[in-house]
Amino acid sequence: xxxxxxxxxxxxxxxxxxxxxxxxxxxxxxxxxxxxxxxxxxxxxxxxxxxxxxxxxxxxxxxxxxxxxxxxxxxxxxxxxxxxxxxxxxxxxxxxxxxxxxxxxxxxxxxxxxxxxxxxxxxxxxxxxxxxxxxxxxxxxxxxxxxxxxxxxxxxxxxxxxxxxxxxxxxxxxxxxxxxxxxxxxxxxxxxxxxxxxxxxxxxxxxxxxxxxxxxxxxxxxxxxxxxxxxxxxxxxxxxxxxxxxxxxxxxxxxxxxxxxxxxxxxxxxxxxxxxxxxxxxxxxxxxxxxxxx
Numbered sequence: 001x002x003x004x005x006x007x008x009x010x011x012x013x014x015x016x017x018x019x020x021x022x023x024x025x026x027x028x029x030x031x032x033x034x035x036x037x038x039x040x041x042x043x044x045x046x047x048x049x050x051x052x053x054x055x056x057x058x059x060x061x062x063x064x065x066x067x068x069x070x071x072x073x074x075x076x077x078x079x080x081x082x083x084x085x086x087x088x089x090x091x092x093x094x095x096x097x098x099x100x101x102x103x104x105x106x107x108x109x110x111x112x113x114x115x116x117x118x119x120x121x122x123x124x125x126x127x128x129x130x131x132x133x134x135x136x137x138x139x140x141x142x143x144x145x146x147x148x149x150x151x152x153x154x155x156x157x158x159x160x161x162x163x164x165x166x167x168x169x170x171x172x173x174x175x176x177x178x179x180x181x182x183x184x185x186x187x188x189x190x191x192x193x194x195x196x197x198x199x200x201x202x203x204x205x206x207x208x209x210x211x212x213x214x215x216x217x218x219x220x221x222x223x224x225x226x227x228x229x230x231x232x233x234x235x236x237x238x239x240x241x242x243x244x245x246x247x248x249x250x251x252x253x254x255x256x257x258x259x260x261x262x263x264x265x266x267x268x269x270x271x272x273x274x275x276x277x278x279x280x281x282x283x284x285x286x287x288x289x290x291x292x293x294x
Contacts, residue, residue: 011107
């Protein structure tokens with residue numbers, strides 16, 4: 001095990017925390033308990049109420065801890081850690097959401113894949129649910145520009161027993177940002193993630209940028225698994241999903257009319273149900289998506 005980790009010392013594992021101290025610590029502790037080197041772990045706190053607890057945890061465990069002075073969103077926080085890891089000489093990077101459960105064995109295999117597959121710049125595993133590990137969440141992300149960049153996941157909500165065994169899936173549009181490993185080389189060609197998105201679709205835009213402007217491929221290896229938790233959706237989620245889908249349409253020639261019409265219908269439905277907060281989120285997302293500068 002130690003010999004292997006010496007060979008993997010150019011990998012940085014990055015965990016972004018925002019008011020998720022318990023999950024962040026669980027994830028970091030799990031990796032440390034499997035003898036993953038602490039100097040290759042990076043925790044970023046996005047100016048959350050957990051900030052002091054995260055700082056104390058990082059100090060106790062002697063792992064890299066970055067404390068942001070404001071909450072700039074998913075891309076901002078991860079970009080901070082990527083820049084620090086680059087300074088530390090890392091060549092491979094694994095982005096993990098705090099709710100993800102992943103073994104060091106899976107990380108090892110993804111790392112080996114990424115080193116061996118010279119034309120692959122981004123890779124991820126199959127993602128299943130932590131509370132029912134036979135149910136698939138994602139075997140890779142799909143985007144439909146003709147439907148206003150509506151997103152979907154391959155084999156979403158399907159039992160693993162009902163899916164034909166395979167390995168590499170290249171026919172995808174993005175790798176889910178909750179468990180995403182990439183090579184340093186792609187940064188030289190497309191740069192870091194777009195921080196303006198704040199939440200949702202950041203990894204989608206990043207993967208689209210890579211596929212559109214370079215010869216790199218992206219892939220999911222469904223032989224390896226990570227596990228997540230389903231999350232509740234609300235006004236915050238719907239605002240950013242609305243705005244950012246429209247932004248993608250403007251950036252990559254998607255069907256802006258489709259997503260605008262779809263979201264207006266949802267806004268009217270929310271208004272009729274007197275859910276004014278949700279209706280406002282849709283409407284604001286539409287206007288900010290259509291009229292804000294890119």
